[in-house]
Amino acid sequence: MSDESSKSRTLGDVYRCIYYDPQSTRNSIADELGLSLPTVTNYLNALMEDGLIHMAGSLDSTGGRKANVYNIVQTVRYAIGINISARHLSVVLIDLGVNIIDMARVRKNFEDSEEYYTTMAGMVETLLDTHNISRDLLLGVGIAMPTIFNSDQKTVYYAHVIRIDNNTFSRMASFIPYPILFCNDASAGGMAESRFFPRDKSMTYLSLCASVGGATLHNGEVMIGDFWRSSEFGHMRIHPDGKKCYCGQRGCLDAYCSEKILSSFTEENLGLFFEQLPQNPGFQFVFDEYLEHLALAVINLRMCYDLDIVIGGNVGSYMADHMDALRKKVIRLNPFEKNADFVKACHSKTEACAVGVAMHHINSFVNTIFQ
Ligand SMILES: [Zn+2]
Secondary structure (H helix, E strand, O other): HHHHHHHHHHHHHHHHHHHOOOEEEEEHHHHHOOOOOOHHHHHHHHHHOOOOEEEEEEEEEEOOOEEEEEOOOHHHHEEEEEEOOEEEEEEEEOOOOEEEEEEEEEEOOOOOOHHHHHHHHHHHHHHHHHOOHHHHEEEEEEEEOOOOEEEOOOOEEEEOOOOOOOHHHHHHHOOOOEEEEEHHHHHHHHHHHOOOOOOOOEEEEEEEEEEEEEEEEEEEEOOOOOOOOOOHHHHOOOOOOOOOOOOOEEEEEEHOOHHHHHHHHHHHHHHHHHHHHHHHHHHHHHHHHOOOHHHHHHHHHHHHOEEEEEEEEEHHOHHHHHHHHHHHHHHOOOOOOOOOOOOOOOOOOOOOHHHHHHHHHEEEEEEEOOO
16 A cells, blocks of 8 residues: 555544544544554644534543544535335435434325426425535435345345336436435434444344334444345244235234334324324223234344344334333343343434435445545
């Protein structure tokens, strides 16, 4: 490696230190990367001149002298995430710090048509125009869908929730004049949740949306399996010969724990179900049964992975007030543990799938900057 490319790589490493640790100081960066303090100062100055980082405050250091804290400038790049489900279309605009700048959501049945993609592209442009985002700063657009992709991430292995074929992606891309990538929706949701976990902590994410899926994350990366079908928790069989699943099998988790089990009582408005739950004994009965099935899924996942199990997706975003009830049911099923603190409600509550798929563009920018 030449001297110049080695310096450039180190500059990228300094940037990544600051990106992943908002408490970064000159000393902490020097320790982490094994660099001298004057060398770190040079790199910090270069990053500040490029407008990529700024001084964000100071920390008390042990010597009494305050140490400057450096943060990334979050508005130097943006990404768009789109979540397509059978009946809804959502678009979010995020910045480099994964802050949601704005979002739009419409009720719209998916169809592989010009009209649908024109609406989708229009929502993207409207968000960008509303916030005067220069297209040069847009890293790209990610699209999350209830689809299992082949390892090329462009052809479909399985798509029963929405009707698409292998030409759908190029048709879709022809309406979006930016770098574009596709991702399974539950994997994207797991990616969005992963930023609330330490990077070296693994976790299992159970996505409870219109369909049920999941993701297992390690070092901030989604485990993909041999054939990109890892963590398809929706088709774990929790009741052999039970309710019919859309996949054709019986007793799959999806048939018991999709959000539709709850939102079907409130005209697909899941928020309304949870709003009325405290006053409605009928809803309480339905929800208690729902939690019984969910507890079965959780204990199976705990036995498989021995990791924190995060309840995510649309149902997960309403679970914070119901974790005690779920944990009690999980404890009864657990042969090893007398508490169930490992079951957690998700932190990423707003359009997690769209945010997560947009994060692929952000992560790729951060991981390759100056390389
Ligand atoms: Zn199934």
